Amino acid sequence: LQRCSNRMQRIQEFRNKLSSPMYSLLPELLSKIFVIYATDGHELFNMRWTRLLLVCRRWYDVGVSTPKLWSYISLLDPSP
Numbered sequence: 001l002q003r004c005s006n007r008m009q010r011i012q013e014f015r016n017k018l019s020s021p022m023y024s025l026l027p028e029l030l031s032k033i034f035v036i037y038a039t040d041g042h043e044l045f046n047m048r049w050t051r052l053l054l055v056c057r058r059w060y061d062v063g064v065s066t067p068k069l070w071s072y073i074s075l076l077d078p079s080p
Contacts, residue, residue, distance in 0.1 A: 013057070016056075027061075027062050027065075030058075030059070030062045031062055031063075031065075031066040031068075034049060034052060034062065034063055034066055034069060035066065035068050035069060037049050037052065038069055049063075049069065050063075
């Protein structure tokens with residue numbers, strides 16, 4: 001039963017890859033899009049971009065392997 005479930009999941013992932021234009025983007029381009037989103041144009045770096053990691057396994061892999069996303073340290077005190 002577990003093998004069948006695993007196979008079904010792999011088939012669904014493959015089907016999604018065929019139908020989604022996001023899978024045709026090169027990882028480097030997707031990484032740049034993530035960085036642009038993370039820096040939010042002119043605002044300070046924010047962590048809401050981490051929600052992108054939950055979209056799918058590919059986005060997670062690209063986000064985790066993008067050093068620029070993990071290299072910012074905020075030294076600002078958020079308290080008033």
